Amino acid sequence: IACTLVCYCRKYSSNSRRHSHQIQFPAAPNIELDERSAPLPFQLLQPIGNGRFGSVWKALYNNETVAVKALSLHHKLSWQNERDIHLLDSTPHENILKFISSESRGRGSSSEYFIITEYLPLGSLHQFLRHNTLSWEQAWNIMYSIASGITHLHSNSYYNSNGLLLEKYSIAHRDIKPSNILVKSVSGHCVVADLGLAFILDPAADDRKLAVSGQVGTYRYMSPEALDARVNLRDIESFKQIDMYALSLVLWEVCMRYQSDDVPVPPYQSPFFDMVGEKPTLEQMKEIVVNANKRPGFTGVWYSDKNLKRIIKLIKEGWDEDPEARLTAANIKIQLESLIGMRPKLDSLSSPLSPPPEGEGVFL
Numbered sequence: 001i002a003c004t005l006v007c008y009c010r011k012y013s014s015n016s017r018r019h020s021h022q023i024q025f026p027a028a029p030n031i032e033l034d035e036r037s038a039p040l041p042f043q044l045l046q047p048i049g050n051g052r053f054g055s056v057w058k059a060l061y062n063n064e065t066v067a068v069k070a071l072s073l074h075h076k077l078s079w080q081n082e083r084d085i086h087l088l089d090s091t092p093h094e095n096i097l098k099f100i101s102s103e104s105r106g107r108g109s110s111s112e113y114f115i116i117t118e119y120l121p122l123g124s125l126h127q128f129l130r131h132n133t134l135s136w137e138q139a140w141n142i143m144y145s146i147a148s149g150i151t152h153l154h155s156n157s158y159y160n161s162n163g164l165l166l167e168k169y170s171i172a173h174r175d176i177k178p179s180n181i182l183v184k185s186v187s188g189h190c191v192v193a194d195l196g197l198a199f200i201l202d203p204a205a206d207d208r209k210l211a212v213s214g215q216v217g218t219y220r221y222m223s224p225e226a227l228d229a230r231v232n233l234r235d236i237e238s239f240k241q242i243d244m245y246a247l248s249l250v251l252w253e254v255c256m257r258y259q260s261d262d263v264p265v266p267p268y269q270s271p272f273f274d275m276v277g278e279k280p281t282l283e284q285m286k287e288i289v290v291n292a293n294k295r296p297g298f299t300g301v302w303y304s305d306k307n308l309k310r311i312i313k314l315i316k317e318g319w320d321e322d323p324e325a326r327l328t329a330a331n332i333k334i335q336l337e338s339l340i341g342m343r344p345k346l347d348s349l350s351s352p353l354s355p356p357p358e359g360e361g362v363f364l
């Protein structure tokens with residue numbers, strides 16, 4: 001597979017620019033029948049999370065601690081999608097969860113599917129924000145690393161470790177939210193995870209394939225045009241703009257946990273929690289985000305703190321009701337870089353940091 005994939009990342013040159021040729025998708029690995037009953041190559045140790053589709057375990061694989069997401073037959077498509085996207089975008093990026101391998105076992109309704117990735121003991125950003133307040137450095141690192149991960153997904157080229165610019169497919173994540181972002185270090189470096197709903201933005205794909213791909217994700221983080229099913233499915237940029245809306249909500253959530261001087265930090269709250277509570281329906285979200293054009297609010301500290309003040313504009317531009325007015329992920333990176341002078345020294349932490357309690361899982 002590794003050899004095959006090298007072909008997908010060809011050298012970027014003026015005569016092999018995108019649109020001028022088609023990149024072939026890798027064929028699904030052909031799992032031999034006897035492999036279906038072979039023992040699994042990992043040992044599950046303890047559950048570490050529950051998502052929408054699967055249960056996630058800390059596990060041992062080749063003497064290494066890894067994370068294993070287990071999915072049932074019902075979620076085979078999500079497994080296939082997550083695996084294929086990781087294989088397609090196989091060059092490691094520091095802000096994308098590192099994929100190790102995939103497995104499937106059993107037949108028929110008893111089939112089970114597994115995604116093996118690096119294990120990150122600090123867990124999801126959702127858990128991290130619930131349990132910690134943030135210094136400005138941590139908040140900045142979290143925001144910058146998520147924007148970097150999404151920039152990489154959205155981009156159609158990247159630099160490899162030898163400094164060569166290579167071509168790749170643009171990918172929309174389509175389920176950006178704190179439970180799909182994992183925290184890599186206490187200083188706030190994060191990776192974008194859970195590519196189960198991600199979508200390859202192939203300019204050569206026919207409209208029909210794109211057309212069935214509009215309204216997915218998590219209602220709370222769904223953009224107005226996705227809630228209202230009026231996404232311009234013919235334009236691949238639309239899918240990136242949907243991610244940018246969700247990213248803006250996440251940036252708001254991160255900044256809400258920033259500890260500015262002695263101003264008390266309110267307990268963690270999801271965006272729109274005050275308006276729709278725990279598990280909003282599509283109709284509820286449509287009512288507030290589309291009909292009433294509401295967005296999360298900015299408390300007094302946003303205007304009095306010099307760091308937060310500069311983030312307000314960036315967040316508001318990201319969740320604009322007009323998808324085309326939204327900043328791109330690369331713009332967000334540039335704007336955050338312009339705040340770098342305000343960035344405190346690395347590793348100065350303002351609050352004690354704790355990993356999430358073992359086995360804490362959330363369904364979000």
Ligand code: ADP
Pocket residue numbers: 048049050051052053054055056067069097117118119120121122123124127179180182193194196361362
């Ligand atoms: P789903 O596709 O079912 O939503 P996710 O990939 O989002 O599953 O994972 C669900 C939860 O499991 C995450 O929110 C996180 O708490 C935990 N988790 C997932 N992958 C890892 C990992 N590699 N390291 C640590 N925790 C993880």
Ligand code: MG
Pocket residue numbers: 051052179180194
């Ligand atoms: Mg998830």
Ligand code: MG
Pocket residue numbers: 051052053078194195196197
């Ligand atoms: Mg998923």
